[in-house]
Amino acid sequence: MFQEYDVIVVGAGHAGCEAAAAAATMGSSVLLITMNMHTIAQMSCNPAMGGVAKGQIVREIDALGGQSGIVSDKTMIQFRMLNLSKGPAMWSPRCQSDRMMFAHEWRSILENNPNVDFWQDTVKEILLDGNQVKGVKTSLGIEIKSKSVVLTNGTFLNGLIHIGEKNFGGGRTGEKAATGITEQLITLGFEAGRMKTGTPPRVDGRSLDYSKMEEQPGDENPAKFSYKDTEKLAKQRSCWITYTNNEVHEILRTGFEKSPMFSGRIKGLGPRYCPSVEDKINRFADKDRHQIFVEPEGWDTVEVYVNGFSTSLPEDVQYAALKKIPGFENVKMFRPGYAIEYDYFPPTQLKSTLETHRIKNLFFAGQINGTTGYEEAACQGLMAGINAHRNVNSLAPFVLKRSEAYIGVLIDDLINKGTEEPYRMFTSRAEYRTLLRQDNADIRLTEKGFEIGLADQERLDNVRKKVQQVEEIITEFNGHKLYPEEINEALEESGSAPIREKTSVTQLLKRPQVSIDKISKASPVISSLLEKYGEDTIKQAEIHVKYDSYIEKEKLLVEKMNRLEDLNIIENFNYDVVTSLSFEGREKLKRTRPSTIGQASRISGVSPSDISVLMLFIGR
Structure with missing residues (x-):
């Protein structure tokens, strides 16, 4: 009845949809199993995408070749850019969505991908061959073989809905809970916990x-x-x-x-x-x-x-x-409104690819990892889908660094620090947020998405054109100087000091009160010069000029940190032989199994002296 699939995705929420779409687009045969075909990509809580830090994640998903940004654009009923009164590192896109259109658009995308099959059923058990996944077993008793499995169960694992003194099993109002998976994983040695979320009337x-x-x-x-x-x-x-x-x-x-x-x-x-x-x-x-x-x-x-x-x-x-x-x-x-309790698995049990340490080719994504939010779930699904595909094809892991994406920050936080409350992304969690802006996600990530076979040629061509045009505009800004009589009136209106001699557009833009819009209105030459460029490209060039010193400082910090990220730790490293490690540090390292010294340095309980000992031990 069923072929053997490359990837089985369990659950069709935001994480499951991105996982299935990514793996299938890259060439894997995918089976998406959902309890209800009519609730694919259901917006269980508020009908909105994006927001502070979350909007950056949606743009990163899109830049890599994911679908959440496209679906959001096609189904939004309102758009707002938040935090415009602050610096561009804080600007965050957000939209109100049409709930029914959103789900319909996602289902259409999946149904139009020939590599995605569907099955409506509940998964009760993961099938194993030793410590490796070989498929799933459903509530109908059907065994379906696969080379990898991605669990994106949302709030359905032993879900319990509360309204006042009433409570009843359910993963969402009107839908039953999923049982069996938690119990099996615990017998396999996984640690589980309970979290709660809620929704209004x-x-x-x-x-x-x-x-x-x-x-x-x-x-x-x-x-x-x-x-x-x-x-x-x-x-x-x-x-x-x-x-x-x-x-x-x-x-x-x-x-x-x-x-x-x-x-x-x-x-x-x-x-x-x-x-x-x-x-x-x-x-x-x-x-x-x-x-x-x-x-x-x-x-x-x-x-x-x-x-x-x-x-x-x-x-x-x-x-x-x-x-x-x-x-x-x-x-x-x-x-x-109601509250819902559900099972999750502390994400310190995962590798940076979202594959579990205990079971090969078993991936967790979304609320099963203790996160909250559509965007946080979607980006985990995307990364799990990418890495499930790459695992079954014996390709190198695809991991984003903290300096490359909010997605990298989120996953790094989860696997190294864990979480005891639903994890939500904020701009404050990202130490390199000046580099990780929503406006440059394509420049940061599209080439990576293209290299792994997810982003298409059109995306790559567009981003290369954008980079070239930004460089052209910055060159013009550096070379073109304005006379005092051209610009002083506009400067004074902006609350900025007038100039006494010819000054380049670059120098003027470095002033906090001065924008390219104001300069363009004052100078017909600059206005004419910018006519052939798109609004987003011009804004990108302006940000580069205005925040150049901050951007360069963060790049230097990234280079320093990357020296630690490039120091790999072998997968089965025996920390017990490093007798100089602190007891807590050794236990945390054995539990988390970091892949690099950089990752080890961010584990709660691992001290700087532990890192120094570890670096000495591996010969650095």
Whole structure:
């Protein structure tokens, strides 16, 4: 009935979709197994992609040849570039998505890839040959052979949904939990834990009074995620902002005694940076209001996502509290919010490829590794899919360094430090964030994606053209000088000191208050010069000029760190023979099995003296 596949992907969420698409695009035969063909790429929580640091990840996925950026562009209903008041390292693209279109577009991409097959079933067991994967066994008792398996189970592993004092098994509302895999992996020696996440109620947008809320429109000139020629938004839907108040808080408090979170029925830790509304009013009792984002779920639906009101309180308490929020006085609720507990496996049990240490060709990606967020899941799925394909074809691992991508930061953090709460990406986690901007992800990563067979020739041609044009523009900026009478008026309007002699465009751009837009408006020559270049290319050149010294400093730091990254540690190195290592350092190194000295230096509990001893021992 089934052929032997190169890669079986278990789960069709954001991680599973990227894993399947990547491996199949690179030439592997892929079977995508999902419990429900109608929920492929379901946006289980908010209908949005990107955000602070997350937007950078989506652009990196796209630059490598992944699909999340393309799907987001085709299905967005609003686009905003966040943090524009800060430096470009902090700029982060975010879009509101049409939930149903998003899932439909992803399914279409997968169905149009001839190397992807589908099977609707639940995987109950991993089939092994010694310590190597050889396939999976489903709830129907079917054994399907494969050379590698990628587990992207999301919140389904022994998932337990909580609403007030009620709880029932489920991986998502209306869908059953998955059992069997956790139990098997534990018998094989894996360590497992529990985590918790939650979601807010969904409401009927027709029952809301938007006149009592603040409108939050999209950008006037919306950008996009993908570096390919996806269309920009021609029209957008607004989101809205309102606030809780003391009356809302008092109603919510009446449900605390029935709260599964406060009563101890929920054991797993939830995301610290996206707390439930009851957690917010409990932890921040001094605040008399909290922001609520009212987000439409698509073009052709009245369903609304109440962002900021995640809760597992009883449904009657949720409803009573909602009605006291300005604009929600006549609200109709589609379904209540809930919390969900699920199994995860501490990611220190993984290699930098996301392959497990214990079982060869078994990969974990997404929430099974303790992360939260579509974007974090998608990039892990992409990397697991790439490396599953490369493993079965006896190719070298594909790993991104911390200095190369936010994806590299995320995976490095997970496998070296682990996580005891849902891990979310922030710009502050990346020490080289001036290099890892959202605007240059294609320059950083597209050639790598092309080399491994994921990014296509068109992408490579586009990025090479962009690099060439950026260099041309910078050369022009260096060579073209403006007279005081040309530019002083614009400088004074910008709050910048006037010049007394001819000054190059490069020198003017280094001033914080001066932008290329202002210079172009003041100088017809510069305006004419830039006409043949695209907006993104011009912005890239401006960033290079303005932040050149910062970029060079970070490059020097990267070069210094890469000396440690280039010192490899053999896979089965015996740390017990290095008697000078501290006890804690030795145990952490034996558990994590770092592949380089650089990776070893970032493991919690491994001291600088341990690293010095290790370097001496391997002859450096």
